[in-house]
Amino acid sequence: MTTRKLRIAMIGYQFMGRTHSNAWRQVARFFDTPFEPVLQVVCGRNEAEVSAASRKLGFEAHATTWQEVVARDDIDVVDICTPGDSHLPIVLAAAAAGKSILCEKPLANELAEAEQMLGAAQSAGIVHMLCHNYRRAPAVQLAKRLIDEGRLGRIHHYRGTYLQDWIVDPEFPRVWRLEKARAGSGALGDIASHSLDLARFLVGEICEVSGLLETFVAERPLEDGSGRGPVDVDDAALALLRFENGAIGTVEGTRFAPGRKNHNRFEINGSKGSLVFDLERMNELELYEEDGSESGFRTILATDPSHPYVAAWWPPGHIIGYEHTFIHTVLDFMRGIEAGRSPEPNFEDGVKNQRLLDTIERSHTNRRWEQV
Amino acid sequence: MTTRKLRIAMIGYQFMGRTHSNAWRQVARFFDTPFEPVLQVVCGRNEAEVSAASRKLGFEAHATTWQEVVARDDIDVVDICTPGDSHLPIVLAAAAAGKSILCEKPLANELAEAEQMLGAAQSAGIVHMLCHNYRRAPAVQLAKRLIDEGRLGRIHHYRGTYLQDWIVDPEFPRVWRLEKARAGSGALGDIASHSLDLARFLVGEICEVSGLLETFVAERPLEDGSGRGPVDVDDAALALLRFENGAIGTVEGTRFAPGRKNHNRFEINGSKGSLVFDLERMNELELYEEDGSESGFRTILATDPSHPYVAAWWPPGHIIGYEHTFIHTVLDFMRGIEAGRSPEPNFEDGVKNQRLLDTIERSHTNRRWEQV
């Protein structure tokens, strides 16, 4: 076990703050890591809340100004867990200060911002990583391995759906995720973006899209009870896709699918086989390969020591959960820091993903196919 | 039990000839029908083959010229089981002769032909029906009933995929279904059309589409061994959909999905619930309704006497098969003849379906959304 410390400053302490801090706490308890992470400081604007979060999440200290935190000498990593509209200045400052940066997705709400952040990170020569955690579910990594080994042959189809149902009730309030100024977009950037990132990871770059955005409920109660306000983001986002390698696909994100809680599902069909994954059963991967009379989709329980990341966990059949994908992410981020290279997905992927989202929006507006 | 005869002339005796003749043989054995069908004559061009088919399928007689058959006085129904490019003249003659017509889908390969057939049928005042058999799986009828009762609320999403894998091997020969002159189109007209018909049946009329057609294997071995020939139909057909009632959707048909044999699946999300159907498990319907802590997708085994058509069959849990959907079709066709009205789907649906397929093709060509 290492004794080298890696001192973490985490900006933000809500949902993503909880998943990231857990990852930093847990990673060295299960994996051989190049560093022992230290939860040095957590930063948030509300003194009382960030103080409580600091104790709850196990940080050494807390702070209320990210500018001071990022500038401190006693931190190595800036881990950004705030919403996308706040990332730009933090990244610029952290890069300028030479810190390694882990940034929660989306990298930015605007393509120009994302490009600026990538440029800053590259100029500073820092290690950067974007947290698209689902890439690091063992079953997804297994899918990647099988595709890279050619087990599926040439890929023809990607079929991605990320379905949720939390705003199907028209009386659900207009939270920040339903405001364009804060969230950038709705289902498109929040969840369809995960499915698009997996498409890029598993199939390849997307070159053309035909998009469709829809807002089913145009007005919702304001959270402060002061009446109703407009929803200016999409409730659902759909797109047809063309990949550079000749594959075609569909992607869909919606928050209006009753019963689908976190249904991030993809099906990939190649010339030699097919794969299916569903995040609600994230320890499983379905594989079809032609095998004569005994062909059939098989359910691989991705809990075998031979599967990516699994050897560090439990015996076969003992499943892991959602938060483990973040542990695997910080593991690879630490390895990247050790090696001096930015692991994928990094800010380059952040730019490409944002460009893809922009193109889908443009296609929707222009009602035609658009090149990415 | 009735003693009134309904004398059937069936044109064509291949795959669809087998399913239709079985339906006519079986329907009165299980249901109370207004007529007792008589398999009067089967017609095909090859004397030896149609003669063998006649005996095998249980017909009284066979013939080799459809013109003669359609003109016979001793038939009441013309049941057309030939490919779509041959339907027009048969329908025109049968309508002129005042016969009731059951026509296998597609009504025609061209919209203009379909419209001509509808006009002829309406002018002649005959009873006509289009055989889109999947509408009459009990689970699909149950889905329709639940939607009509408002159990799903306002429909937001339709997600239809009809996936097969029979031509994924590039050495699979160029059969007639891969020739535009014969088949009209590929996956679009053959299978995506089923998913579109179900969309219209369950959700409502489609007003706008953005389509994508793709041919992955451009040339295939000719069946006669004389070399290779071009494939001029689509291997896969995808579309984004907008419905008149505000719902949106996707539809996809492909013959390049290894492991998917007859995967005609749809998912429908409404404001109050969701439904899922998969033809490979056609006796099941998945239903989600909000029910507090005990909410979840339930698998309804659509084999209860209270489910459509089921009381005529077996006890709960004793499933029925593919061909039963045709039995239900001819049952309703006979009831339509008795009542003097054309059951749905009929030639009007044939026209609408064909218009939809045409619009998807046009949208593909123009690379933009098109109005249906």
Place this chain on the structure above:
Amino acid sequence: MTTRKLRIAMIGYQFMGRTHSNAWRQVARFFDTPFEPVLQVVCGRNEAEVSAASRKLGFEAHATTWQEVVARDDIDVVDICTPGDSHLPIVLAAAAAGKSILCEKPLANELAEAEQMLGAAQSAGIVHMLCHNYRRAPAVQLAKRLIDEGRLGRIHHYRGTYLQDWIVDPEFPRVWRLEKARAGSGALGDIASHSLDLARFLVGEICEVSGLLETFVAERPLEDGSGRGPVDVDDAALALLRFENGAIGTVEGTRFAPGRKNHNRFEINGSKGSLVFDLERMNELELYEEDGSESGFRTILATDPSHPYVAAWWPPGHIIGYEHTFIHTVLDFMRGIEAGRSPEPNFEDGVKNQRLLDTIERSHTNRRWEQV
């Protein structure tokens, strides 16, 4: 196609009469059969009902006295579809008359009767068959083939459950199946017997059992409304099993499992693999074989032409139903008649099955393991 007739006399016309007559009507329409079956006569005690059934099921004639029917010169086969307590005299007479006999399970309600029937059939040298139709689901035949090929290695475990729920309501009336005098036993003979027959078919002979019978509802409303009457058969039957080949197992039949309609499920574990079948999804077989990191239970859709009986039906993915298992049964029965041998399962299996049921009852009574 053959022109040789095989003239069928069917005794009984209720549920099993419907499945058997359908099988006789359909078999030559789909398979190449050595004979063309003729539905010569159906027999039942109630003149009005059997007359209606005759017309509905497609028989040439009907009769009300089985003794006369069995003695007729113009019949070749006696197909017995009545309850088990009536089989003995019919079989004895039919055997004496030299008819081929297909007998619905159970062969008898008493072991001695079953032995007498086997003896009579053997003495008369007739072809006999017991209708345990589930053996002839394609997925079950595929399971048998895989086991016989050694794909599972040495069999260690059989786990059979046949679960239904139709009498869980205590106010469900005391129908004939709940009377020992008529039905012989309850869940034991009606449904656990199917699971035991599959155990013998797939794993081998059972040599020792420890049984448990239970009646949860001791009294039920009489059907004629005249009050309540005792239930003297088992509501549920469970047993531990030892097979001659060293395998062990469990079997359970119950009519008290809400939601299980026809859940005839087995799981078999061998040294090299496992198999799972569930009658409610009777077109599927689950297979597990060790395959390194890609191991997993695969769902084989048993609808491929390479699967037993399937080539006569529909293309892959187009499923068949419950009644098809009877069609396959009469097919093999006809082939047995042609070959002059009694196909399995036949009256020998009837005796073995009945001996097994008797031993389970004895074990229950004696509260200890008993040898079969």
Place this chain on the structure above:
Amino acid sequence: MTTRKLRIAMIGYQFMGRTHSNAWRQVARFFDTPFEPVLQVVCGRNEAEVSAASRKLGFEAHATTWQEVVARDDIDVVDICTPGDSHLPIVLAAAAAGKSILCEKPLANELAEAEQMLGAAQSAGIVHMLCHNYRRAPAVQLAKRLIDEGRLGRIHHYRGTYLQDWIVDPEFPRVWRLEKARAGSGALGDIASHSLDLARFLVGEICEVSGLLETFVAERPLEDGSGRGPVDVDDAALALLRFENGAIGTVEGTRFAPGRKNHNRFEINGSKGSLVFDLERMNELELYEEDGSESGFRTILATDPSHPYVAAWWPPGHIIGYEHTFIHTVLDFMRGIEAGRSPEPNFEDGVKNQRLLDTIERSHTNRRWEQV
């Protein structure tokens, strides 16, 4: 958040040491706990290994003699993670020292030992708990809640199977779990015991059993390569069950079920509904309730804040893993310490569970039903 410390001494650091230490580390990060656990000391016989484990698992210190550890003044809890044959003296000493005790299952390998431990704990008046972690999967707790609310009505059936496959290869070595002197029994005590504990938890006390134990592979390679040694525990354990409340059941544990990795499944049928749980999909609970034409087994994703323990974790559809069941266990243990009562399951359950295992073994030996 509390500032009261609860100082933990953990005896053993292997598999269960990893799960327990993780639970202690994590519990206060997610739940509001009455104490803040402190990983005070971990104890094992091998100095080098326990030292490494101490650092890896996050303990303050390590020790090599449990006697010294248990006697220390600066610990509040003794958490026993060693195999069952070593529990007795540790428990006696810890109880005598007035420590709260959490003991991994089985409480003991012998009934008399278990009774002695219960007596000592009761005499000392300490808080004691047995770690049967699967009781505290949210889906299992939800099952308990539904049963307690009467949603299933009167329980008729319990059907428990715990299937694994890790020793199906005859060349798998004779590890300690295959030695009676160390492990007490094989599949019976290791895994069938879990299924029996769940039966007692969910259905009630078991009064009679008929058991069957089987060892398929009698000799295996010794771990030190010195040849082969006998296997004197069961490879598989099966039993028929009678419950005090009139329910009946089956339970089975085996390590010879290829493809079943951690298949701890139960199905419970009551007069009003059914429940199904499978540990390999431990975030799901299947529920059936009669609901007319729309009845069906529903899959409840037990990730809703309204489900037991879930509010502390992630949003709906974001699943948790195996180790979380231990976190819930130590949470309730801490609450028990705070309240001065021993939470269930505790040493009383340990005694009852051991008595049940003993009775199954005796039934197997005597080849008859035995009273518990």
